Amino acid sequence: MKKYTYTEKKDTRSGFGAGLLEAGKKNENVVALCADLVGSLKMDAFIAEFPDRFTQVGIAEANMIGIAAGMTINGKIPFTGTFANFSTGRVYDQIRQSVAYSNKNVKICASHAGLTLGEDGATHQILEDIGLMKMLPGMVVINPCDYNQTKAATVAIAEYEGPVYLRFGRPVIPVFTDPDQKFEIGKAWMVNEGTDVTIIATGHMVWRAIEAGEKLAEMGIDAEIINIHTIKPLDEEAVLKSVKKTGCVVTCEEHNKFGGLGESVARLLTTELPTPQEFVATNDTFGESGTPDQLMTKYGLDPSNIIEAVQKVMGRKK
Amino acid sequence: MKHTIKELEDIASQVRRDIVRMVHACQSGHPGASLGCADFFTALYFEVLNHKTDFTMAGAGEDLFFLSNGHISPVWYSTLAHAGYFDKSELATFRKLNSRLQGHPTTHEGLPGIRIASGSLGQGLSVAIGAALAKRLNGDKSYVFALMGDGELQEGQNWEAAMFAPFHKVDHLIASVDYNGQQIDGPTDKVLALDSLQAKFEAFGWHVINTDGNDMKSIVEGLHYAKTLTGKGKPILNLMSTQMGAGVDFMVGSHKWHGTAPSDAQLAVALAQLPETLGDY
Numbered sequence: 001m002k003k004y005t006y007t008e009k010k011d012t013r014s015g016f017g018a019g020l021l022e023a024g025k026k027n028e029n030v031v032a033l034c035a036d037l038v039g040s041l042k043m044d045a046f047i048a049e050f051p052d053r054f055t056q057v058g059i060a061e062a063n064m065i066g067i068a069a070g071m072t073i074n075g076k077i078p079f080t081g082t083f084a085n086f087s088t089g090r091v092y093d094q095i096r097q098s099v100a101y102s103n104k105n106v107k108i109c110a111s112h113a114g115l116t117l118g119e120d121g122a123t124h125q126i127l128e129d130i131g132l133m134k135m136l137p138g139m140v141v142i143n144p145c146d147y148n149q150t151k152a153a154t155v156a157i158a159e160y161e162g163p164v165y166l167r168f169g170r171p172v173i174p175v176f177t178d179p180d181q182k183f184e185i186g187k188a189w190m191v192n193e194g195t196d197v198t199i200i201a202t203g204h205m206v207w208r209a210i211e212a213g214e215k216l217a218e219m220g221i222d223a224e225i226i227n228i229h230t231i232k233p234l235d236e237e238a239v240l241k242s243v244k245k246t247g248c249v250v251t252c253e254e255h256n257k258f259g260g261l262g263e264s265v266a267r268l269l270t271t272e273l274p275t276p277q278e279f280v281a282t283n284d285t286f287g288e289s290g291t292p293d294q295l296m297t298k299y300g301l302d303p304s305n306i307i308e309a310v311q312k313v314m315g316r317k318k
Numbered sequence: 319m320k321h322t323i324k325e326l327e328d329i330a331s332q333v334r335r336d337i338v339r340m341v342h343a344c345q346s347g348h349p350g351a352s353l354g355c356a357d358f359f360t361a362l363y364f365e366v367l368n369h370k371t372d373f374t375m376a377g378a379g380e381d382l383f384f385l386s387n388g389h390i391s392p393v394w395y396s397t398l399a400h401a402g403y404f405d406k407s408e409l410a411t412f413r414k415l416n417s418r419l420q421g422h423p424t425t426h427e428g429l430p431g432i433r434i435a436s437g438s439l440g441q442g443l444s445v446a447i448g449a450a451l452a453k454r455l456n457g458d459k460s461y462v463f464a465l466m467g468d469g470e471l472q473e474g475q476n477w478e479a480a481m482f483a484p485f486h487k488v489d490h491l492i493a494s495v496d497y498n499g500q501q502i503d504g505p506t507d508k509v510l511a512l513d514s515l516q517a518k519f520e521a522f523g524w525h526v527i528n529t530d531g532n533d534m535k536s537i538v539e540g541l542h543y544a545k546t547l548t549g550k551g552k553p554i555l556n557l558m559s560t561q562m563g564a565g566v567d568f569m570v571g572s573h574k575w576h577g578t579a580p581s582d583a584q585l586a587v588a589l590a591q592l593p594e595t596l597g598d599y
Contacts, residue, residue: 031455053455055451058478060475062441062444062475062478066442066445066448067451069434069444069448070384070452071449071451072448072452073375073382073448074452074453076452076455078448094475097436097437097441098435098444098445101435
């Protein structure tokens with residue numbers, strides 16, 4: 001097992017804030033909009049540097065999406081910011097018609113995704129957003145795994161022409177990826193090469209997969225770990241290549257197993273290479289109040305759950 | 319004036335002919351409010367807008383128009399064709415398979431003149447505001463126009479947008495309301511009354527003007543006047559009274575022609591009331 005270490009913990013939303021500032025410096029057409037959550041989205045640095053290129057929309061997410069779509073027409077690259085729930089479910093039709101169907105270059109940037117929002121509870125913890133967004137034709141869906149990857153992804157999507165959903169979160173987690181990485185949309189990152197099982201993880205679950213991989217190594221199981229940061233378009237070649245070698249797969253996501261990364265992998269494998277698969281994901285449920293760690297444990301998203309899924313899926317190998 | 323009122327009325331007559339023929343040909347579509355807005359579209363594209371028919375999405379330095387109530391696509395398509403955006407023969411493809419003239423307007427098939435999809439109601443004003451903000455950032459002083467239906471104002475997003483535009487001094491924006499008092503299920507007064515739109519928009523900080531949307535002189539003068547009101551910190555709302563079905567006597571004033579196609583016999587009656595001025599497609 002390749003050794004991963006970290007010296008600090010940071011939130012992925014701060015990676016977004018840093019990336020937005022860098023994207024703004026690189027391209028004067030980058031603009032930002034927010035629906036009364038500037039501090040939560042870490043947009044302060046961008047606003048301080050480029051006050052004229054920021055628009056405070058107030059608590060009016062539908063209007064924010066429409067305004068962002070309109071701004072693209074004159075060549076602007078709008079980044080909208082609010083919580084994941086209000087970035088997707090609340091404004092689904094606005095995104096569908098004014099952004100996706102109209103193919104507008106809007107970057108829908110969503111913080112506080114998943115259970116790890118914590119104490120606010122289920123009204124704010126969306127576990128369906130990946131599904132909602134990946135269903136839209138032409139929409140790119142990205143869920144990076146740490147501060148550095150989120151920053152790099154934010155810079156990369158500014159350079160990509162077309163609608164993007166960028167999902168990140170609130171809790172501080174280990175920073176373990178390269179600070180100078182070049183983020184390539186749609187390209188999986190090989191975290192660890194292995195032969196016994198493929199573990200595919202996205203977002204906050206990547207570090208947990210690494211922790212699980214270390215314990216599995218002690219148990220004599222050689223896990224291949226792949227970070228799928230871009231859920232759509234899925235890096236099908238990377239998934240198929242790995243699964244051909246290992247013969248079984250566990251998918252890990254802080255999202256409902258209905259409509260998430262696991263289903264995208266299952267759809268690919270069912271048609272190309274039928275393979276035993278287990279899902280580490282929430283199971284058709286809403287969240288609740290609690291600390292992020294308590295919630296991840298209660299809803300089955302701990303490293304121990306990944307290990308159990310690995311043992312189960314390896315037992316199903318022919 | 320680029321055209322006389324009589325010339326503009328003649329163009330509007332042809333647009334109305336096209337509308338009823340297009341809806342009849344595919345036996346679907348929305349003739350009522352399309353007919354009601356024929357004068358507005360004619361005034362806008364032939365007299366008011368500074369625009370190029372050699373279409374670019376960005377429209378830098380041009381006035382932009384956004385249609386929020388996308389179901390009145392027939393009037394827009396006919397106007398765009400006669401203005402020179404595409405050949406009028408393409409109007410025959412309206413709502414048919416593989417057409418660029420989709421039931422509701424879209425950028426998806428690349429029809430020149432369209433900058434955003436609309437049809438799901440209540441989104442167009444926000445988009446127009448976004449376009450106006452981007453123009454301001456670009457130092458582009460041209461105008462952004464929008465049209466909304468009156469029934470459509472029951473959608474909450476309009477009021478988010480209505481609150482936003484004055485606060486952010488989006489003052490190169492001229493939005494019009496097709497105030498025909500009708501919607502699918504009946505008169506707006508019975509479905510969900512709008513009460514005083516003038517008072518509502520004024521309370522939100524808009525400069526409101528009133529025009530007769532079926533009087534060419536009123537609408538042309540009103541839109542020119544609206545331009546003189548821009549740049550003073552307030553968005554402009556043109557509350558434009560129209561009659562659903564205007565120009566075809568048996569369609570006038572009834573919600574029943576919101577989304578109903580005329581029969582062969584009804585088409586003949588309608589066309590007899592609408593002189594062919596520019597040649598049918």
